[in-house]
Amino acid sequence: METALIKVKRQDDPEDLPYWELFEVQLEPGMSVARAIEVVRENPMTADGNRTAPVAHECSCMEGLCGACAMLINGKARLACSTLVDEFDGPITLEPLAKFPLVRDLCVDRSRIMEALARSECWIPLDGLHVAGCIPVYSQREQMKTSVFSDCISCGCCSEACPQVNGRSAFAGAFIFSHIMALNAHPLGLQSRDPRLALLGGRGGVADCAGAENCESVCPRGIPLAAAVARLQWEVALNSIRRYFWG
Amino acid sequence: MHKASPKIIVVGAGAAGMSAALAAVEEGASVTLLSLAEPFRASSARLREGIAAALDTAGEGDTAAMHAAETLRCGDYLAHEKRVKGMCDAAPGIVELLARMGVGFDRTAEGAIRLGKCGGATKRRLARAGRSTGVQVLTALAGQILHAQSAERVHVMPGWEFISLIIDDSGACRGVVAQNLRNMEIRPLAADAVIICAGGYPALLAKHAASVESDGAAIAACYAQGAAVANPEFVQFSPYAIDAAGKLRALPESSLAEGGSVWVERDGRPWHVLEEFFHESSGLVPRDIATRALWKAVRDAALTPDSRANAFVDITQLDPDAAAQLVAPFLDACDALAELDALREPVRIEPAVFATMGGLWVDARHASNIPGLFAAGGSACQYHGACIMAGNELLASIYGGMVAGRYAACTAERSGRAADSVSSDLMNAAKGREEDVVAHIAAQEGSENAHLIGRELGELLVESVWLEKDNAVLKKALEKIDELGSRFSKAQLPDRAEWANAELPFMRRMRRRFDLARLIVAASLGRDESRGAHFKPALPLRDDAKWHCITRGTWSASGPVLDFSERVEIEAELQKREY
Numbered sequence: 072m073e074t075a076l077i078k079v080k081r082q083d084d085p086e087d088l089p090y091w092e093l094f095e096v097q098l099e100p101g102m103s104v105a106r107a108i109e110v111v112r113e114n115p116m117t118a119d120g121n122r123t124a125p126v127a128h129e130c131s132c133m134e135g136l137c138g139a140c141a142m143l144i145n146g147k148a149r150l151a152c153s154t155l156v157d158e159f160d161g162p163i164t165l166e167p168l169a170k171f172p173l174v175r176d177l178c179v180d181r182s183r184i185m186e187a188l189a190r191s192e193c194w195i196p197l198d199g200l201h202v203a204g205c206i207p208v209y210s211q212r213e214q215m216k217t218s219v220f221s222d223c224i225s226c227g228c229c230s231e232a233c234p235q236v237n238g239r240s241a242f243a244g245a246f247i248f249s250h251i252m253a254l255n256a257h258p259l260g261l262q263s264r265d266p267r268l269a270l271l272g273g274r275g276g277v278a279d280c281a282g283a284e285n286c287e288s289v290c291p292r293g294i295p296l297a298a299a300v301a302r303l304q305w306e307v308a309l310n311s312i313r314r315y316f317w318g
Numbered sequence: 319m320h321k322a323s324p325k326i327i328v329v330g331a332g333a334a335g336m337s338a339a340l341a342a343v344e345e346g347a348s349v350t351l352l353s354l355a356e357p358f359r360a361s362s363a364r365l366r367e368g369i370a371a372a373l374d375t376a377g378e379g380d381t382a383a384m385h386a387a388e389t390l391r392c393g394d395y396l397a398h399e400k401r402v403k404g405m406c407d408a409a410p411g412i413v414e415l416l417a418r419m420g421v422g423f424d425r426t427a428e429g430a431i432r433l434g435k436c437g438g439a440t441k442r443r444l445a446r447a448g449r450s451t452g453v454q455v456l457t458a459l460a461g462q463i464l465h466a467q468s469a470e471r472v473h474v475m476p477g478w479e480f481i482s483l484i485i486d487d488s489g490a491c492r493g494v495v496a497q498n499l500r501n502m503e504i505r506p507l508a509a510d511a512v513i514i515c516a517g518g519y520p521a522l523l524a525k526h527a528a529s530v531e532s533d534g535a536a537i538a539a540c541y542a543q544g545a546a547v548a549n550p551e552f553v554q555f556s557p558y559a560i561d562a563a564g565k566l567r568a569l570p571e572s573s574l575a576e577g578g579s580v581w582v583e584r585d586g587r588p589w590h591v592l593e594e595f596f597h598e599s600s601g602l603v604p605r606d607i608a609t610r611a612l613w614k615a616v617r618d619a620a621l622t623p624d625s626r627a628n629a630f631v632d633i634t635q636l637d638p639d640a641a642a643q644l645v646a647p648f649l650d651a652c653d654a655l656a657e658l659d660a661l662r663e664p665v666r667i668e669p670a671v672f673a674t675m676g677g678l679w680v681d682a683r684h685a686s687n688i689p690g691l692f693a694a695g696g697s698a699c700q701y702h703g704a705c706i707m708a709g710n711e712l713l714a715s716i717y718g719g720m721v722a723g724r725y726a727a728c729t730a731e732r733s734g735r736a737a738d739s740v741s742s743d744l745m746n747a748a749k750g751r752e753e754d755v756v757a758h759i760a761a762q763e764g765s766e767n768a769h770l771i772g773r774e775l776g777e778l779l780v781e782s783v784w785l786e787k788d789n790a791v792l793k794k795a796l797e798k799i800d801e802l803g804s805r806f807s808k809a810q811l812p813d814r815a816e817w818a819n820a821e822l823p824f825m826r827r828m829r830r831r832f833d834l835a836r837l838i839v840a841a842s843l844g845r846d847e848s849r850g851a852h853f854k855p856a857l858p859l860r861d862d863a864k865w866h867c868i869t870r871g872t873w874s875a876s877g878p879v880l881d882f883s884e885r886v887e888i889e890a891e892l893q894k895r896e897y
Contacts (some may be wrong), residue, residue: 084817103563113769115812124813127820132529136363136453139355150862155563174500175818181770182476183595184462185356187469194461195420200344200720206373207418208429214422215643218448221422221457225358250457257420293353 074205076118076162077107079126081176093118094126098156104163105140105151108177123137127176135291138226142177144169148228148289150270160225168231170244184225187243193250195259207258220252220299222292229286229296241275245286248277248299255306268303268310323348324510325737326723327494327858328655329480329536332360333452333712334695334719335515336459341723342513343471347730350507351474352496354531357460358453361517361529361696362715365452366647367570368434368444369416369716370709371409374387375430380441382406389710392438392604393675393703394850394860396868398551399888401682405701405710405717412716413445416462419458423447424643426706435575435643438602444572444709449650455712474714475783479823480516481538481755483691484508484740484748489544490733491690491741495752498820504756506749510730511690513722514540515715518696519834520553523783524776526671527559527566537697538830539679541837545678546687547871548699550834551841551852552675553783554706557612558631559670560652567668568642569631571708573648575601578633579692582612584619588632591615599897606851607897610670610785630664636799669785673711675702675851676838679870684722690725690735699868704850759825764808768821768828770800771806775799775835783842787854792843796836804834837871844880845869850895862892 074095082089095118096107105128112125124278129142134151140151143166145159156163171179230236230244251267254260271277277300286296326342328335331353339349353360361499374380386406391400413431417423420693423445424432433442447454477499484506493508519534520526537614541547544767557580558569574580576847581588592600603611612629619627633645638661642649652660677688680700684691694700695715702710732738782795806828813821847861867882 083815099564101561101564104563106564113767124815125821127818129355131531132361132364133365133563134567135653136366136450137355137359137361137529139359152565153563175815178818181356185464185474185476188461189464192465194465195418195458196465197462200340200415202414203412203418204432209417209422209425210429211427211432212426214425219420220583221448221454222450224363224453225455225457227358247485250321253422254420254461257422259418262421289832 075156078162078164083146085173102156104154124241127178141226150232150291170236171233177278196239209258211256217256220249221247228289232289234286240280245296249294252299268307272307277307326511327509328513330414330516331357331364334715337716337719338513338723341720342727343466345727347727352478352769353476356476358456363452365712366450368446368451369442369712371413373410376442379443393708395702408717417587421447421454421458434572437571438707449646481752483543491688494502495748504752506745507578508737510737511726513692514697515695516697520671523671523779526569534834535827539832541873548679549869550676550837554673556672557669558669567650570647576644582615582619582629583627596897603897606705629667632664683725692722694722764806766809768809795839799835840878843870
């Protein structure tokens with residue numbers, strides 16, 4: 072029976088030191104990395120036959136839509152559920168995302184994604200949940216152009232790949248641009264656009280992006296993040312000019 | 319804080335839970351939202367298909383009444399008519415609300431919401447947002463939750479698992495006990511009312527296309543504490559799943575309505591089974607009927623008695639440029655299979671469990687039989703009857719969540735069960751009970767493996783409550799469940815860590831799976847007819863005289879107690895479900 076070797080970077084808790092463990096997994100047809108981790112979890116035995124604790128990891132939908140299983144697979148930020156084991160020849164290295172505080176093994180604390188969305192006011196202020204009686208008209212062309220920016224699953228892969236996301240910067244990652252692009256293009260979101268752009272012009276905003284464009288190449292949803300950054304940098308600049316002349 | 323604003327705990331931050339929280343906040347409540355992970359990771363993300371509403375932007379004369387009639391018929395008349403009508407009447411308003419929240423629904427040339435065709439509906443009724451409506455709906459709702467949190471009306475607690483209810487001497491629900499999945503702290507939380515929106519139980523079965531967490535643990539916990547479960551025997555399967563990267567994945571059915579076809583390979587040629595059996599109504603066939611027809615064909619077309627033929631969904635005849643938008647969710651679901659180009663070659667499909675129709679028993683206002691306990695979304699049994707119509711899942715979650723949230727907040731004041739009047743003795747006793755459970759799990763000894771037992775239980779359920787049910791098989795399954803249960807008591811906790819131990823919650827959820835599995839099988843055995851997804855070849859007909867009733871199961875130490883006395887209230891004529 073064919074097997075795959077999986078090398079996992081483990082760490083019992085945030086204060087502890089990391090260590091590596093090697094696992095040998097029997098291949099199943101079309102096996103994903105997430106499934107391989109599950110197999111290890113069911114029978115946590117290292118390749119040299121030692122019992123160990125099950126590998127802690129996150130996963131939910133297993134369809135690439137919830138973003139829970141983002142991790143470093145052979146050094147690249149990817150979703151474990153949508154990465155096939157037989158894509159790789161040698162052993163597969165799994166590490167937790169390094170830009171987020173570690174919880175345990177492959178689990179990290181991604182609450183700063185939610186905090187960044189809250190800081191940038193990524194919502195449309197509503198009058199209430201009642202039926203207002205009219206659906207905002209949204210041009211087909213604009214909706215089709217913007218649709219892809221609504222697809223962000225907040226997995227954190229873009230943050231991981233970004234050299235600007237680090238302990239010294241307030242920048243959380245390019246996902247924020249995707250959310251804001253979608254909101255700003257929306258007919259109701261347009262009304263709350265300017266305050267959002269003003270926030271984006273401040274600390275941790277568009278100016279923090281140095282244009283490495285790594286985010287776009289790792290985004291599991293294929294969101295054109297580089298285009299989003301360029302567009303928003305332009306809009307932030309326009310907005311500050313507008314504010315200067317019109318208040 | 320405002321004067322005596324009622325305190326509501328919502329369990330689960332999916333489409334239903336976030337809708338419930340927002341509705342409760344609008345009624346003046348302050349809400350604590352418990353969730354396993356951040357709001358946008360919920361299982362609702364998987365609902366690529368869209369949301370059904372009789373908006374009639376295509377000018378076909380669609381009405382909410384037609385939406386309701388088709389929903390009832392698809393569900394084989396096992397849902398109360400008034401409640402289904404209430405949901406379908408509210409549907410256009412809900413789509414409007416989502417659009418106002420920022421969901422980028424596909425648009426027509428005029429900029430109105432473009433409606434897609436969907437299985438089971440005679441009119442265009444599916445509002446869709448790009449390739450993943452579920453993701454967009456969750457993002458929009460999460461935005462509103464963050465907004466409410468910034469105004470200190472909602473407190474989100476991601477990384478906390480609901481364990482059990484706090485029930486007082488009068489039998490009312492006064493809060494929940496939850497566990498922090500990182501530092502493993504067990505904490506009792508008092509509330510005026512609790513709303514369970516933690517999803518259904520499809521992942522209890524081995525062949526499911528749901529989130530791995532949808533194992534019904536929250537339903538089972540409430541059930542064990544006295545909450546009634548309705549229609550547990552109704553498990554939704556669909557023929558349209560693909561095996562992608564070792565996980566079954568639901569394919570959006572709208573691709574078929576938009577011009578795709580389904581066929582079974584026979585003698586090297588496509589056999590269009592549904593068209594042959596159901597003629598012009600082939601696009602309307604509910605999921606359960608389509609699954610049984612296709613899987614009979616798969617057996618019939620096999621070359622040898624013990625092999626089976628393959629079934630395919632085929633969209634290769636669609637114009638590739640138009641298809642990119644028409645069947646965007648379908649292409650998205652196929653995306654994981656790097657080697658597969660759905661526009662060029664047919665996609666091999668498998669039957670899988672998509673969802674469950676059963677759930678906590680609730681009244682018209684989503685209140686359970688336990689005072690102070692509400693449920694919505696996949697955790698409640700309310701709108702789908704015996705089979706779910708595409709597009710109604712998201713709708714029912716959001717509508718049900720809003721009804722539950724509003725009603726829980728409005729009645730909290732009158733109930734006389736304010737959160738701050740919960741005695742610390744009651745809270746500590748509830749916490750102590752859960753600490754005992756943890757100690758009990760930690761003390762389990764033996765050589766059994768809980769994960770493998772979980773898988774065996776899932777396979778057992780597939781064998782017994784799958785496409786066809788047989789009373790003899792079901793009886794045997796009950797014995798088998800007891801056997802697996804006693805084997806589980808010899809399974810050791812594989813991880814002793816006191817930080818971020820995922821095995822302990824898993825073992826606790828496993829303990830409860832047996833109760834729920836027993837209930838599903840016992841109810842399947844009890845209902846001696848065929849209705850929707852519940853099909854007994856020995857009794858192939860629907861029996862309205864005897865079985866037009868809601869199954870109601872309650873827990874007892876000697877096994878589930880079933881009650882079939884609640885008649886389904888429907889004034890419309892019950893049509894034969896022939897297509």
